[in-house]
Amino acid sequence: MLSRVCFDMLKMMEYTALVQRLFELAEPYLRVRGDLPHARVSHRYALRLLAEEGGEAGIVEPAVILHDVGWSQLTPEQIRMAFGVRAGGEEAERLNRIHEREGADIARRILASLNYPPPWIDRIAALIERHDSGKMADSLEEKILKDADKLWRFSKEGYWQEIARQRLERDELYRFLAVRYRQWFFTPTAVRLAEEALKERGKEISGEVTSNKRKTCGEF
Numbered sequence: 001m002l003s004r005v006c007f008d009m010l011k012m013m014e015y016t017a018l019v020q021r022l023f024e025l026a027e028p029y030l031r032v033r034g035d036l037p038h039a040r041v042s043h044r045y046a047l048r049l050l051a052e053e054g055g056e057a058g059i060v061e062p063a064v065i066l067h068d069v070g071w072s073q074l075t076p077e078q079i080r081m082a083f084g085v086r087a088g089g090e091e092a093e094r095l096n097r098i099h100e101r102e103g104a105d106i107a108r109r110i111l112a113s114l115n116y117p118p119p120w121i122d123r124i125a126a127l128i129e130r131h132d133s134g135k136m137a138d139s140l141e142e143k144i145l146k147d148a149d150k151l152w153r154f155s156k157e158g159y160w161q162e163i164a165r166q167r168l169e170r171d172e173l174y175r176f177l178a179v180r181y182r183q184w185f186f187t188p189t190a191v192r193l194a195e196e197a198l199k200e201r202g203k204e205i206s207g208e209v210t211s212n213k214r215k216t217c218g219e220f
């Protein structure tokens with residue numbers, strides 16, 4: 001019994017070190033668009049969704065951490081055109097597809113360097129390659145990736161960072177999210193988390209909460 005517990009703990013420590021290493025290897029790519037906070041917050045949401053919805057963490061966690069490394073292959077001007085509340089049109093879509101494809105290639109290289117099992121690399125790369133453009137989700141892991149990615153914008157850190165990054169009015173993103181969130185999410189947990197977060201963002205926008213820097217332990 002004791003050796004079984006030790007074995008499980010060792011595996012858990014190895015896995016925790018792997019997740020940490022993934023963040024380190026992704027960071028140079030994520031830095032280009034300032035996406036490290038996005039990856040960290042989405043990863044925390046993914047852990048919450050995995051706990052409540054199930055799913056394979058060994059697929060979801062690397063996919064969430066690495067899903068936006070492909071933005072590093074576009075220029076700042078192209079990134080502005082491709083992403084955000086005001087982006088749209090064929091060119092935005094073309095550029096968005098580039099960040100998905102390039103991201104899948106970079107993720108493959110990073111995961112291969114860590115000796116990740118090839119069939120798992122294939123699954124993760126396939127999820128990254130359509131994380132924005134794919135309207136459907138074929139697996140629970142894909143649902144969780146897409147939901148965790150979108151939940152970022154509802155989080156305190158994500159909301160206010162996107163307001164600054166996209167140069168939006170304080171309530172512009174709120175109005176965008178409040179209309180769209182019902183069609184976005186695949187899991188009931190994500191819908192619930194989005195609704196809870198929207199209530200909080202609404203209070204911050206109306207001035208009920210004066211400091212958007214105030215944060216309690218464990219809050220996204």
Ligand SMILES: [Fe+2]
Binds near residue numbers: 067099131132
């Ligand atoms: Fe993306």
Ligand SMILES: [Fe+2]
Binds near residue numbers: 038067068149
């Ligand atoms: Fe993303």
